Amino acid sequence: xxxxxxxRPFRGAIPLVVVLAGACTxxxxxxxxxxEPEPLATIECRVNVPAHSMVCSYPEEVLGGTAIRAxxxxxxxxxxxxLANYGNAVANDTLSIYVTVQNxxxxxxxxxxxxxxxxxxxxxxxxxxNGVTVANATGDTMVTGAAQPxxxxxxxxxxxxxxxxxxxxxxxNGASAFTFKVYVLASQTDESGNGLDAVWxxxxxxNWFAAGNWSTGSVPDATSxxxxxxxxxxxxxxxxxxxxxxxxxxxxxxxLGLGGxxxxxGGNVDATGAISNGSVTMSGSGSLLMGSVxxxxxxxxxxxxxxxxxxxxxxVTGSLAVADSALxxxxx
Numbered sequence: 001x002x003x004x005x006x007x008r009p010f011r012g013a014i015p016l017v018v019v020l021a022g023a024c025t026x027x028x029x030x031x032x033x034x035x036e037p038e039p040l041a042t043i044e045c046r047v048n049v050p051a052h053s054m055v056c057s058y059p060e061e062v063l064g065g066t067a068i069r070a071x072x073x074x075x076x077x078x079x080x081x082x083l084a085n086y087g088n089a090v091a092n093d094t095l096s097i098y099v100t101v102q103n104x105x106x107x108x109x110x111x112x113x114x115x116x117x118x119x120x121x122x123x124x125x126x127x128x129x130n131g132v133t134v135a136n137a138t139g140d141t142m143v144t145g146a147a148q149p150x151x152x153x154x155x156x157x158x159x160x161x162x163x164x165x166x167x168x169x170x171x172x173n174g175a176s177a178f179t180f181k182v183y184v185l186a187s188q189t190d191e192s193g194n195g196l197d198a199v200w201x202x203x204x205x206x207n208w209f210a211a212g213n214w215s216t217g218s219v220p221d222a223t224s225x226x227x228x229x230x231x232x233x234x235x236x237x238x239x240x241x242x243x244x245x246x247x248x249x250x251x252x253x254x255x256l257g258l259g260g261x262x263x264x265x266g267g268n269v270d271a272t273g274a275i276s277n278g279s280v281t282m283s284g285s286g287s288l289l290m291g292s293v294x295x296x297x298x299x300x301x302x303x304x305x306x307x308x309x310x311x312x313x314x315x316v317t318g319s320l321a322v323a324d325s326a327l328x329x330x331x332x
Contacts, residue, residue, distance in 0.1 A: 043083075043183075044126075049095055049176045052088035080104050081184050083122070084162075093172045094135060098165040101184065102270075103157035104249065106196050106225040109186040111156045118187040120157060123150035126181035128170060135169040143185060157186075159225055159247045160268040161288055162305050197224040197246075202235035206257075208243060220245050222266060230254040230273060239263065239278065250275055250291065258294060269293070271308075279312065290325070 045056040082102040089096050101120055103109045110120040124134065125144050137149035153163045170178070199215040211218050213235070220226045222244035228237060230253030238257035244264045250256050250273035256263075258278020266284045271291025279295035288305040295312030302318070304325035311330050314320075 044179055044181050046179050047095070047097075047128075047170075047177060049090060049172060049178075052090070054085050054088065054097060056083065081109075083182075083184075086165075087167075090172070093174065095170045095172055097168045097170075099151070099168050100165050101153055101157065101163045103159060103161055104196075104227070106159055106247075107188050108159070109157045109188060110153070112187050112189060114156075114189055117154060117156055119152050119154040120163065120184065120186040121150050121152050122182050122184050123148045124180055125183050126179075128178045128180040130175040130178045131173045132175050132178040132180075133171045133173070135171045136167070144183070158268060158288075160249050160270040162290070196227045198226045200226070200228045200233060200237050202233035202237065204235075206235040206238045208237045208239045209241065213237065222246060222264070227251070228254045228256055228273065262297075276311065283318075 043056050045054055047054045081104055083099060084102065085097050085099045087096070087098040099122075101122065103120075108114060110118055112118055121141070123141050123143055125148065127149070128134065134149040138152040139150060140147045141150045142148065151166050151168060153166060155163060157163055172178075197216065198218075198220040200213060201215055202213050204210050204212040207213060209219050214220065220243070224245050225247045226245045226249070228248075228250045230251035236255045236257070239259045239261045242261040242263070244266075246265070247267040247269070248256075248263070248265050249270040252272045254273035256271075256273070256275045258275065258280075260278050262279045262281055263275070264281045264283060265287075268284075268288040269280065269282065269291070271289075271293050274292045276292075276294050279297060280293045281297040281299060282289060282302045283300045285301050287300060287302045289302050290304060290306030290308050292309045292311070294310070296310045296314045298314075298316045298318050298320045300318045301321075303321035304323065304327060307326045307328075309328045309330065311332070313331055314329055
């Protein structure tokens, strides 16, 4: 059966085309949303079959015209959305890759009202090269062209949440390498406030509490969605007193030093980089955690969404669900 997605926006929601336009930079920035569509940029993925690898980067070209009307277009692989892959394997001339999507925006993706699931769609703007075909797409859609294969991640992704993995299968037809291009399409409840509340710039010092070190010019508080880039900043942040955030991401290559103090987070924590020398308290309900943290206090309900390492004591007075993710605890 062939499925079709609508060309036009869903009523009461903003279909969001998340353009993966960064060369895997992993540097969050506050997005600027345009009131009108602009030429689309895309992400090109290169697959090396013998090496079982898929690497994506921004090609030096754009798709001309404004094919998607009444949408908001933003960009940035590892800035506003992140596609990751693992578990690559080849059998019977077919390559299988598990692919996840992570929401790096301040608003949920894949919902029109915060409750109803519309899902997150990754669709092919350019078919695989060298005779390779997509073997198990969810269906075909018409967004920027005709009969574009897509994969539907049928869930809501909250800020910094990683989707459940979907296995993508490619019929190789003898090819040892190929490329393809994709976009990410998702609904949101509204178009305002997509940007992160506080992105660390570190232009003045390493002091978390110096307003000039933040993209908004103000120090984050318990209502702030915070991002620490993995590179491109002069100084990485360090606390000089206890602090709070609504959600936190420390990107790969980035660090957050707690200076012996506590950081209280009410929502999700993605510590793919490293958080050290202090403690993190997670008090939210249904919060998600992965990465490297120091001492960890869970007073709400938290679930691991990836491998997690604690370099200090772990105390749970609420609930901590480990499921299939690895949790290692290393106390000095």
